[in-house]
Amino acid sequence: MLDYTTLRVIWWALLGTLLIGFAVMDGFDFGVAGLLKILGRNNEERLVLLEGIEPTWEGNQVWFILAGGATFAAWPMLYAVSFSGMYFAIALVLLAFILRPVGFNFRGKVHDPRWASLWDWVLTGSGLVVMLVAGVAFGNLFLGVPFQFDGDLRMSWQGGFFGLLHPFALLTGLVSLSMLLAHGACWAALKADHTIAARAVKVARWMTLIYAVLYVLAGVWVAYGIPGFAVVGPVLTDGASNPLYKQVAQGGSWFASYMQYPWFWAAPLLALVSAVGVQLLINRRNVAGFIASSLMVGSTIASAGFALFPFLLPSSIDPRSSLTVWDASSSQGTLQLMLLVTIVFLPIIILYTSWVYRVMRGRVTLEELRKAHGGY
Amino acid sequence: MIIDADVVTLSRLQFALTALYHFLFVPLTLGLVWILAIMESVYVMTGREVWKRMVQFWGVLFGINFAMGVATGVTMEFQFGMNWAYYSHYVGDIFGAPLAIEGLMAFFLEGTLVGVFFMGWDRISRIKHLLVTWFLALATSLSALWILIANAWMQHPVGAAFNPQTMRMEVTSFSDVLFNPVAQDKFVHTVSAGYVLGSMFVLSISAWYLLRGRNVDFAKRSMTVAASFGLAAALSVVVLGDASGYTVSLNQKMKMASIEAMWHTEPAPASFTLVGIPDVAQRRTIAAVKVPWVMGLIGTHSLDETMPGIDELVGVAKGRIVQGIQAYDAMLVLREDKNNAQAKATLAAHDTDMGYALLLKRYVDDPRKATPEDIQKAADSTIPNVPVLFWSFRIMVGCGFYFIALFGLSFWKASKRQLDSQRWYLKLALWSLPLPWLAAEMGWIVAEYGRQPWAIEGVLPTALGVSSVTSGQVLASLGGFVLFYTALAIVDVTLMLKFARKGPDGLGIWPPLSSSTTVGH
Numbered sequence: 091m092l093d094y095t096t097l098r099v100i101w102w103a104l105l106g107t108l109l110i111g112f113a114v115m116d117g118f119d120f121g122v123a124g125l126l127k128i129l130g131r132n133n134e135e136r137l138v139l140l141e142g143i144e145p146t147w148e149g150n151q152v153w154f155i156l157a158g159g160a161t162f163a164a165w166p167m168l169y170a171v172s173f174s175g176m177y178f179a180i181a182l183v184l185l186a187f188i189l190r191p192v193g194f195n196f197r198g199k200v201h202d203p204r205w206a207s208l209w210d211w212v213l214t215g216s217g218l219v220v221m222l223v224a225g226v227a228f229g230n231l232f233l234g235v236p237f238q239f240d241g242d243l244r245m246s247w248q249g250g251f252f253g254l255l256h257p258f259a260l261l262t263g264l265v266s267l268s269m270l271l272a273h274g275a276c277w278a279a280l281k282a283d284h285t286i287a288a289r290a291v292k293v294a295r296w297m298t299l300i301y302a303v304l305y306v307l308a309g310v311w312v313a314y315g316i317p318g319f320a321v322v323g324p325v326l327t328d329g330a331s332n333p334l335y336k337q338v339a340q341g342g343s344w345f346a347s348y349m350q351y352p353w354f355w356a357a358p359l360l361a362l363v364s365a366v367g368v369q370l371l372i373n374r375r376n377v378a379g380f381i382a383s384s385l386m387v388g389s390t391i392a393s394a395g396f397a398l399f400p401f402l403l404p405s406s407i408d409p410r411s412s413l414t415v416w417d418a419s420s421s422q423g424t425l426q427l428m429l430l431v432t433i434v435f436l437p438i439i440i441l442y443t444s445w446v447y448r449v450m451r452g453r454v455t456l457e458e459l460r461k462a463h464g465g466y
Numbered sequence: 467m468i469i470d471a472d473v474v475t476l477s478r479l480q481f482a483l484t485a486l487y488h489f490l491f492v493p494l495t496l497g498l499v500w501i502l503a504i505m506e507s508v509y510v511m512t513g514r515e516v517w518k519r520m521v522q523f524w525g526v527l528f529g530i531n532f533a534m535g536v537a538t539g540v541t542m543e544f545q546f547g548m549n550w551a552y553y554s555h556y557v558g559d560i561f562g563a564p565l566a567i568e569g570l571m572a573f574f575l576e577g578t579l580v581g582v583f584f585m586g587w588d589r590i591s592r593i594k595h596l597l598v599t600w601f602l603a604l605a606t607s608l609s610a611l612w613i614l615i616a617n618a619w620m621q622h623p624v625g626a627a628f629n630p631q632t633m634r635m636e637v638t639s640f641s642d643v644l645f646n647p648v649a650q651d652k653f654v655h656t657v658s659a660g661y662v663l664g665s666m667f668v669l670s671i672s673a674w675y676l677l678r679g680r681n682v683d684f685a686k687r688s689m690t691v692a693a694s695f696g697l698a699a700a701l702s703v704v705v706l707g708d709a710s711g712y713t714v715s716l717n718q719k720m721k722m723a724s725i726e727a728m729w730h731t732e733p734a735p736a737s738f739t740l741v742g743i744p745d746v747a748q749r750r751t752i753a754a755v756k757v758p759w760v761m762g763l764i765g766t767h768s769l770d771e772t773m774p775g776i777d778e779l780v781g782v783a784k785g786r787i788v789q790g791i792q793a794y795d796a797m798l799v800l801r802e803d804k805n806n807a808q809a810k811a812t813l814a815a816h817d818t819d820m821g822y823a824l825l826l827k828r829y830v831d832d833p834r835k836a837t838p839e840d841i842q843k844a845a846d847s848t849i850p851n852v853p854v855l856f857w858s859f860r861i862m863v864g865c866g867f868y869f870i871a872l873f874g875l876s877f878w879k880a881s882k883r884q885l886d887s888q889r890w891y892l893k894l895a896l897w898s899l900p901l902p903w904l905a906a907e908m909g910w911i912v913a914e915y916g917r918q919p920w921a922i923e924g925v926l927p928t929a930l931g932v933s934s935v936t937s938g939q940v941l942a943s944l945g946g947f948v949l950f951y952t953a954l955a956i957v958d959v960t961l962m963l964k965f966a967r968k969g970p971d972g973l974g975i976w977p978p979l980s981s982s983t984t985v986g987h
Contacts, residue, residue, distance in 0.1 A: 145585045148536070149578030152569060158543050159566035166558025166634075173547025173554075174933035181943050184544045185950070188537040192954060195533035199961050241801065243633040244552050246934040330631035420559045421629075421636040428563055435570040439578075446578050449589050 094328035095416075097425040101164045102402075102415045104432060106395045108160055110388040112153035113224075113270070117387055118380075119147040121274015123190075123217030124267075126210055129278055129289050133206055137198075138454045140213075142281035144194060145450040149443060151190070163428050167331070167418040168402050171245050175237050176227065178251040183223050186216035218267070225266025228394055229259030229308075232316050232344060234406030239334060248407055258311055265304045269387055272297035272368060276383040279374055283456045287374045294372050294379065298386070302365040305390065309358065312397065318344035319404040319412060327416045336417060338409035344397045357393035361386055469827070472937035474929045477549040480944045484541050485914070486907055487951055491535035493906050496610060496657055497664015497699070498528045499603040503596075504691055510596045519976040520688060521599070522587075524668065526973070529584060530961050534954065536577070541947075549940065553921055553931030559636045560626045560643060561616055568612030575605035610660070611653050618649035621913070622717040623922050628817050630800040635925060648717060651710040652913075658703035659909060662869050663902035665696025669876060671966050673895035676886045681970050686885050689895075693876035700869035707866060708764060715765035715773065718923060720783075721916040723776045724852045725859045726761055727751045731775040735762025741860070744853045749777065776849055784845040786924075787836075789816045790823030794833050821925040828929055850918045858908040858915075865905035872898055 092100075122129075122143050130136030161169040173180050189212050197209035233256055236249040275294035279287045320342040329335060348354045364386035372379030398404075400415040419425060502521050509517030543565065546554050554562075579602045586595060619626075625642030626635045637643065669692040672685035715722040723729075727744040728736065729751065738761040742754030765773045774782070793816035799809035813820075825844040826833040836844070876895065879885050886892065921928040970976040 145581035146578075148580055149574065152574045152577040155540065155543060155573060156566065156569035158547075159562065159569040161562075162543075162546065162554065162558055163562030163566040166554055166562055169547045169558065169562070170551035170554040170933075173544060174549070174551035174935055177548060177933075177935055177939050177943070180544060180548055181946070184541060184548075185946075187540045187544075188950075188954075191533040191536040192957070195529055196957060196961060199530070199965070241633075243555060244934065245555075330629070332632050420562070421632075423637045423640070424559050424563055427637075427640050428566060431567050431570060435574075439570070439574045442575065443578050446582055449582055449586055 091422065091426050092429075094422045094425075097422060097429065098327070098415050098419050100429060101419060101425050102395075102399070104429075105157070105161065105165065106392060108153060108157035109395075110391050112150075112157050113387045113391055114273075114384045115153050116147070116150040117221075117270040118274045118277035118383075119143045119150055120217040120221050121270045121272070122278055123213040123274070124221060124271055125274055125278065125290075125293060126214045126217075129275070129282070129286055129293065130210075133203055134456060134459065135283070135286055136206075136210055138283050138286060138456060138459055139278060140194070140197070141454045141459065142278065146446060147194065148191065149446065151187070154187070160428070160432075164420050164425060165402065165413075165418055166420060167243075167245075167333070168413050171237055171247075171403060171413065172227075172235075174245070175235060175247040176230075176251075176254060179223050179227065179254055183220055186219045189213075189216045221267045221270045222263045225263035226254060226259045228266065228391075229256065229262030230254050231394070231398055231401075231403060232262075232312060233258060234319065234340070234404040234409075234412070236407045237403075237405050238408035238411045241334075243332065243334075245411075258308070258316060261304060261308050261311065265301060265308055265390070268297050268301040268304060269390060272301055273380075273383040273387050276368065276372060276380040279372060280377060280380050281453060283454065284374060285456075287453075291372050291374060291379075294383070295369055298365050298368040298383070301386075302362060305361065305365075312344050316344060318342040318346055318397075319401055319409060320346060321400070321414065321416075325400075325416060329417065331417050331419050331421070333411050333413055333417045336410065336414070338404075338412050340404075340406075340409050347396060347399045351396075354393075354396040354399075357389045357396055360389035361393055364389060469929055469932060470937060471828075471929075473932050473935060473940055476937055476940040476944055477932050478928065480549060480940060480947060481545060482915070483944075484538065484545060484947060484951075486910060487955075488535070488538040488542055489906060489910055490903060491531050491538060492610075493656075493660035493663040493902070494531045494667060495528070495535045496606050496660030497662065497695075498524065498531070498667060499599075499606050499664075500661060501664055501668055501691055501695060502528060503599045503603040504695065505688075506596050506599050510592050515978070516684065516687065516976060519970060519978065520684065523684075523970040523973065523975045524688070525584065526965050527667075527671075527962060530958065530965070532580065534958050537954070538951075548943075549933050549935070550921070550931045551933035553926065556634045556926055556931070557619075557623075557626075557922055559634060560619060560623075563637075563640075564612045564616040564619075564643075568609055568616075572605045572609035572612060575601060576609060579605065607657050610657050611649075614653045614656055615644060615646065615649045617913075618646045618652050619643055620920075620922050621652075621917060622646055622648040622713075623925050628797070628813075628820060630797045630813065631804055633801070635922075648713050651706060651713050654706045655703060655710045656909075658699045658706060659902070659906050661699035662696055662703055662873075663906060665692040665699060665873065666869070666899060666902045668692035669696060669873075670896050670899035673892040674966075675969060677889065677892045677896065681976070682886065684970050684976050686880075689876065689885050690880040693873055693880045696869070697873035697877045700866070700873045704863075704866045704870060707863070711764050712767055718917070719774055720776070720779045720848055721850065721855070721912075722765055723774065723779060724850045724855045724916060725912060726765075727754075727852050727856045728761070728773065728775045729777060731772060731778045734766070734772045735759045735769045736765065736773045737761055738764065739856075742856075744856050746852055776852075780845050780848065783822060783848040784841060786819040786822040787825060787841050787844055790819035790821065791826075791833050791836065792816050793820035794823040818924070821920075821922070821927070824930055825919065825927050827927070847919050850916050855912055855916045858911040862905045862908040862912060865901050865908075868898075868901065869905075 122139055126136050130139050193209045193213045197206055237245050237247045239245055272294050275290045278290035317340050319338055319340050322337045322339045364382045367382035368379055371382050401412055402418055403413040405411040505517050506521045579598050582598050583602055624646050625639035627638050629636045668688050672689040675681040675685040729749040737756040737758045740755045740757055742751040744751050793813050796809040796812035799806050823833040826836045826840055829840040829843055830836050919927050921931040
């Protein structure tokens with residue numbers, strides 16, 4: 091059996107991998123949905139955009155389900171505290187996730203422009219909500235959220251939905267939104283009819299620019315305006331998962347881990363280089379722009395996770411209750427078993443997902459669409 | 467910390483409603499996908515176009531239902547964290563794993579392949595498409611397997627122990643969790659119920675076409691598949707339902723006694739109460755019609771083992787509460803001093819009873835200070851809602867036997883090629899459509915409502931599992947679900963009816979129109 095410390099670090103990395111998997115794979119679906127009304131000028135064009143994500147969005151969304159399930163299994167406290175504490179924010183995301191499958195399926199089932207338009211708005215709205223709330227939630231990780239544990243490790247939360255809307259969190263919400271809209275536009279440039287793709291290229295450039303500015307701004311804010319958290323006293327990396335066994339102080343810098351592990355700088359650098367990459371490489375002919383935006387999305391999330399390390403969820407009202415990599419995980423046995431299962435199945439998932447993308451490859455053109463449908 | 471009783475009630479209500487709602491769509495997905503796989507196999511083997519069109523037509527209905535199943539399934543995954551945070555913390559170490567494995571092994575495959583199933587007809591070879599359909603079917607049943615492994619652990623929590631340092635249950639043996647006998651029985655019983663439901667869906671709608679004289683060949687072929695698959699499934703659901711009853715009687719004696727409204731222990735072999743009116747206040751069953759021996763046979767698979775009645779089980783619970791208090795006391799000592807040998811020994815001796823001490827938390831903040839009255843109240847609280855279980859069980863079982871008869875008749879008529887010879891039969895098949903849903907929902911009630919007051923049988927009382935949210939928050943989300951789910955149900959049923967009415971002829975699926983058509987998404 092691997093030692094507990096190593097397993098925890100691996101599962102921290104895997105949690106990041108799953109979140110990145112979700113953001114890269116499902117992020118472009120959300121981005122396309124969010125841009126539906128901007129890139130698609132009429133019902134037919136919107137249908138082209140939707141057909142570009144329709145065969146694969148469902149599989150992509152499983153990255154999110156899996157990230158949720160894996161958090162439950164490997165970081166049960168993180169799952170319990172974040173989902174119950176941010177109750178209404180999570181409910182909003184849940185609403186979006188319920189509406190997407192039915193939206194994709196039901197939209198074409200009634201041939202009426204009002205019906206199609208209704209579901210277009212539903213898909214756009216659910217896309218925007220998830221992209222924004224995900225970013226706002228990440229912002230709140232840096233600020234700390236108001237929870238504490240009692241001796242039974244029952245959590246209580248002091249604060250409501252609006253407490254999450256700190257200006258910094260709104261900024262990270264916009265970082266997430268612009269980043270994923272850019273990512274979605276890069277997909278549309280690759281997949282949609284040329285007239286729409288040309289528009290998507292422009293949108294991708296603008297969104298990437300906005301993203302880069304906001305991302306740097308958020309970084310500066312973190313450096314100068316937001317005190318970091320640090321575990322004080324001895325750090326037991328393989329002890330029992332009980333947050334109350336440690337002491338935490340707030341007041342340091344979130345860049346402390348970057349100083350400790352200089353290679354962490356690779357993530358924010360890659361994020362900005364990729365943003366430049368999107369500007370230079372995006373066109374309607376090749377996949378390079380999309381690869382660049384994928385790297386941008388992945389490294390942005392990694393850069394946030396690195397800064398927080400070893401914290402998963404800091405507490406603003408009782409820093410000692412903060413969840414860290416060292417005291418919020420499942421037992422060693424569970425982490426080990428789940429790692430084995432992941433090692434076996436993740437490659438298989440990647441294999442058949444690639445096969446499906448290959449089968450469903452190719453641009454969705456208006457001409458084809460008109461041939462196949464009556465316009466719906 | 468005293469738990470807010472309103473939060474508990476509202477959270478339970480929300481969970482029950484969203485789970486029952488989710489379970490309207492899941493069994494249809496489970497069953498219909500295999501019927502699609504069978505039809506497509508016939509298409510690939512015979513090369514006859516009509517079988518492909520059958521897959522495409524039933525596929526349209528499958529798609530509408532699949533979307534609803536996926537949508538309402540997300541709620542289930544979110545809800546443990548949102549509304550059952552202490553539960554999630556307390557048992558996430560064990561319960562989370564099968565849910566995550568379900569995602570890795572089954573749902574990923576399902577979600578990825580479903581797009582190819584609908585949109586890949588012209589992009590891959592027949593054989594490859596058939597494989598996609600088969601893997602899709604396999605993935606849905608695998609999905610059920612992992613969910614039921616998780617659920618079985620709630621009914622019969624094996625392979626785990628309490629850790630006072632982390633204040634939660636932790637895995638001691640994964641193979642015990644995986645090979646939980648309850649999981650195996652539940653899995654086969656539940657997927658069989660889904661197969662029955664899927665078969666009834668195809669049988670009833672096809673019967674409607676035959677009553678109208680529409681799509682005759684198409685409907686007869688569909689009915690033949692449904693009758694054969696449905697008969698096998700109906701036999702399996704009853705036989706394995708019996709196995710399920712046997713494991714319940716081994717592990718959840720109180721649930722079994724309540725289903726049977728068996729207030730007092732009877733000499734072996736116990737008789738089965740066919741019908742009667744359970745009287746909760748007097749702890750007796752009025753106007754009971756009893757069949758001798760049957761209950762003893764179902765519950766113990768023997769003639770000489772006694773089955774304990776509710777009264778006796780309340781007495782057992784009382785004893786376990788008293789033992790549990792000692793374990794609870796030892797747990798508190800160990801929390802402060804993890805090396806205290808005496809406390810370790812006490813906890814080791816009584817840790818399986820600690821959950822019973824937690825039952826007291828509804829009445830007293832510190833179980834160690836419980837009065838004899840508190841202990842009596844806690845012991846009485848282990849009795850689930852007897853009349854509801856009694857009737858839910860009987861409705862479910864009655865439906866089960868009816869399905870064997872109906873599918874038996876259908877199979878016989880199909881083999882005689884007389885499916886459309888009698889209108890009464892077609893009407894019967896049509897109007898039987900809601901019954902498998904009724905049976906499935908009743909089954910859920912027996913299994914889950916019958917587990918009360920436990921979230922995890924004997925380990926964690928449901929009332930302790932809730933999140934530290936306000937009743938206002940839960941009321942708001944519950945109200946949201948009711949409104950939103952009702953709206954979705956209306957849309958879903960409208961679309962289902964619309965496409966079923968249109969039929970393969972109205973949709974241009976069969977007989978094929980001259981120009982090529984795209985169908986199915």
